[in-house]
Amino acid sequence: MKNASTTVAKLVEVALRRWSMIEAGDRILLGASGGKDSTTLALDLAAKRRWWPVSFELAALHVATDVGTRPELGPIRKLHEDAGIEWIELEVPVIGRLKAGEKMNCYWCSTQRRTELIRHALANGYNKIALGHHLDDIVETLVMNMLHKAEISTMPPVVRYVKYPLSVIRPLALVEERQIVACALERGFGAFTCTCGYDGASRRREVRAKLAALTEGSSKLKRNLFDSMSKVNVEYLTGPVPPEGEAGV
Amino acid sequence: MKNASTTVAKLVEVALRRWSMIEAGDRILLGASGGKDSTTLALDLAAKRRWWPVSFELAALHVATDVGTRPELGPIRKLHEDAGIEWIELEVPVIGRLKAGEKMNCYWCSTQRRTELIRHALANGYNKIALGHHLDDIVETLVMNMLHKAEISTMPPVVRYVKYPLSVIRPLALVEERQIVACALERGFGAFTCTCGYDGASRRREVRAKLAALTEGSSKLKRNLFDSMSKVNVEYLTGPVPPEGEAGV
Numbered sequence: 179m180k181n182a183s184t185t186v187a188k189l190v191e192v193a194l195r196r197w198s199m200i201e202a203g204d205r206i207l208l209g210a211s212g213g214k215d216s217t218t219l220a221l222d223l224a225a226k227r228r229w230w231p232v233s234f235e236l237a238a239l240h241v242a243t244d245v246g247t248r249p250e251l252g253p254i255r256k257l258h259e260d261a262g263i264e265w266i267e268l269e270v271p272v273i274g275r276l277k278a279g280e281k282m283n284c285y286w287c288s289t290q291r292r293t294e295l296i297r298h299a300l301a302n303g304y305n306k307i308a309l310g311h312h313l314d315d316i317v318e319t320l321v322m323n324m325l326h327k328a329e330i331s332t333m334p335p336v337v338r339y340v341k342y343p344l345s346v347i348r349p350l351a352l353v354e355e356r357q358i359v360a361c362a363l364e365r366g367f368g369a370f371t372c373t374c375g376y377d378g379a380s381r382r383r384e385v386r387a388k389l390a391a392l393t394e395g396s397s398k399l400k401r402n403l404f405d406s407m408s409k410v411n412v413e414y415l416t417g418p419v420p421p422e423g424e425a426g427v
Numbered sequence: 428m429k430n431a432s433t434t435v436a437k438l439v440e441v442a443l444r445r446w447s448m449i450e451a452g453d454r455i456l457l458g459a460s461g462g463k464d465s466t467t468l469a470l471d472l473a474a475k476r477r478w479w480p481v482s483f484e485l486a487a488l489h490v491a492t493d494v495g496t497r498p499e500l501g502p503i504r505k506l507h508e509d510a511g512i513e514w515i516e517l518e519v520p521v522i523g524r525l526k527a528g529e530k531m532n533c534y535w536c537s538t539q540r541r542t543e544l545i546r547h548a549l550a551n552g553y554n555k556i557a558l559g560h561h562l563d564d565i566v567e568t569l570v571m572n573m574l575h576k577a578e579i580s581t582m583p584p585v586v587r588y589v590k591y592p593l594s595v596i597r598p599l600a601l602v603e604e605r606q607i608v609a610c611a612l613e614r615g616f617g618a619f620t621c622t623c624g625y626d627g628a629s630r631r632r633e634v635r636a637k638l639a640a641l642t643e644g645s646s647k648l649k650r651n652l653f654d655s656m657s658k659v660n661v662e663y664l665t666g667p668v669p670p671e672g673e674a675g676v
Contacts, residue, residue: 196669316665325641328654330579331663351665391640392574405577407665414580415656416565416600420445 182360183222189352190222197335199347200306202232206347207304209295210238210265212254214362215310219350221365223308224261237264239298241291243272245282257367270294284379299344311348314355314386317403321392322385332407352404354397431609432471438601439471443479446584448596449555451481455596456553458544459487459514461503463611464559468599470614472557473510486513488547490540492521494531506616519543533628548593560597563604563635566652570641571634581656601653603646 194200206223210216220238227236238258242248255265272290273282280286295307311333320332335351338344350358393399443449455472459465469487476485487507491497504514521539522531529535544556560582569581584600587593599607642648 197666321641324652324655325648326651328651329658329660330655331658331660332665334663335665337663388641392570392637399574402575402577403573404665405668406573406579408668409578410659410661410664411578411580412659414583414586415659416581416584416653417446417657419654419657 180364182357182364185357186218186350186353186361187222187225189357190219190226190349193335193349193352194226197347197351199336199349200230200232200234202234204232204234204306205304206234206236206306206308207295207299207302208236208238208263208308209291209310210240210254210258211310212240212249212251213310214358214367215312215350215355217254217257217310217367218358218361218365219308219310220258220263221261223349224258224263227262236262237266237304239266239268239295241294242267242269243287243291244270244274245272245287254367266298268294268298284382296339296342296344300342305344307344307346309346309348310350312350312353312355312358313400313404314389316348316351317400318382318385318389320403320407321389322381325385325388326381330407330410354400356397429613431606431613434606435467435599435602435610436471436474438606439468439475439598442584442598442601443475446596446600448585448598449479449481449483451483453481453483453555454553455483455485455555455557456544456548456551457485457487457512457557458540458559459489459503459507460559461489461498461500462559463607463616464561464599464604466503466506466559466616467607467610467614468557468559469507469512470510472598473507473512476511485511486515486553488515488517488544490543491516491518492536492540493519493523494521494536503616515547517543517547533631545588545591545593549591554593556593556595558595558597559599561599561602561604561607562649562653563638565597565600566649567631567634567638569652569656570638571630574634574637575630579656579659603649605646 200206208216208220208223210220216238220236223236227234240251240255251267258265270290272287275290276282276286298304299307316332316335320330323329323331333348335348337346339346389400393403449455457465457469457472459469465487469485472485476483489500489504500516507514519539521536524539525531525535547553548556565581565584569579572578572580582597584597586595588595638649642652
């Protein structure tokens with residue numbers, strides 16, 4: 179294995195162990211956009227299946243939509259199948275599902291695609307959904323939630339659904355985007371990114387630029403932001419907001 | 428009372444109530460730098476003494492040091508005394524207290540001045556120390572701690588010392604710096620700021636610029652960052668880092 183792929187492999191291993199992401203007999207459904215993130219994740223997990231201490235199954239689900247230009251997925255599909263990962267494709271009319279008067283946006287699209295992943299997982303006996311979000315996505319969401327939702331939260335590495343016998347795992351949580359780009363270049367698959375241009379995407383672009391200003395492009399400072407989420411010192415914060423009328427004199 | 432002073436008065440009132448900062452019979456010692464922040468706080472608390480539901484005492488301690496140029500404090504002292512606040516001055520050789528080989532820095536200076544405040548409070552029966560840190564200071568510290576200490580924490584509105592029968596309160600926690608500047612201009616007292624130029628100050632300046640980029644100068648986004656500290660969604664963070672060797676398979 180080459181340099182960048184080795185780095186990704188090690189960071190994914192640390193994440194899988196740290197958050198106990200894989201248990202024996204897991205049936206994992208990957209959300210496969212066809213882009214660099216989920217493809218990198220797919221190929222790394224496929225490699226890990228060969229030596230990981232417990233056995234698990236892996237399939238990739240691509241949700242094709244009526245949003246944006248449709249990418250040519252032939253080579254990506256072949257990469258998955260060559261690695262022994264079943265490639266499943268579903269068609270979802272994201273725009274077609276809008277009710278009269280509703281406007282298309284980033285949140286609607288991702289919710290529709292997520293719903294399809296959950297449905298397929300439940301109907302076909304998968305107990306985990308793996309998503310290709312990386313460290314930059316997670317730190318951007320933290321900053322976005324603080325700035326725009328006034329809340330300290332992010333997309334966590336592991337989420338257990340309460341309503342379904344299903345968890346979401348994000349094995350790339352410790353991998354920076356630049357490390358994934360290097361890995362994709364090294365393995366020779368191009369990067370296809372969401373090109374829809376709806377509003378949520380532009381807000382994320384804006385936060386991405388702000389984050390770069392905050393960290394001066396430094397990986398150390400970006401990782402400090404990530405690590406800060408594991409060290410919340412509630413004694414040194416502002417406490418909960420008291421309910422109306424209950425504050426003391 | 429004029430516009431800016433009214434705004435400050437209201438925000439201080441909300442903070443005093445929200446964090447129960449003042450209890451009956453409190454003897455409060457103000458850390459008075461002579462600058463716009465602590466002077467604004469002093470004058471506002473002096474005004475509140477006249478109508479606040481419970482009675483409390485107030486004195487201002489200025490710690491003069493051998494760092495930087497010494498400001499002309501006559502007019503500031505007079506403002507305090509005219510408002511009925513006792514003005515106390517102590518001399519502390521901050522540089523003189525350095526041991527051989529130690530270098531002067533921002534942290535050392537503020538620790539020395541804080542120590543003097545605590546000593547004076549304990550020796551003279553004060554049970555609270557009031558500091559002039561405002562919302563911008565608190566949000567800057569949050570961002571600085573996340574970026575450089577990899578920790579989510581700040582200077583909280585209230586800190587109860589474990590070692591001493593003493594609390595620190597920051598009644599300007601909800602007031603933005605621009606609102607204090609407006610108040611100081613309105614009341615006609617100049618702003619004297621720390622001019623020492625040591626390293627801690629420059630890091631704070633750098634974080635201040637980054638924060639401005641993050642919020643685009645928007646008070647709403649800055650207040651969202653502040654409010655986010657009261658809404659820590661631990662379920663949607665990354666969890667604690669497991670001790671070495673204890674992570675699962």
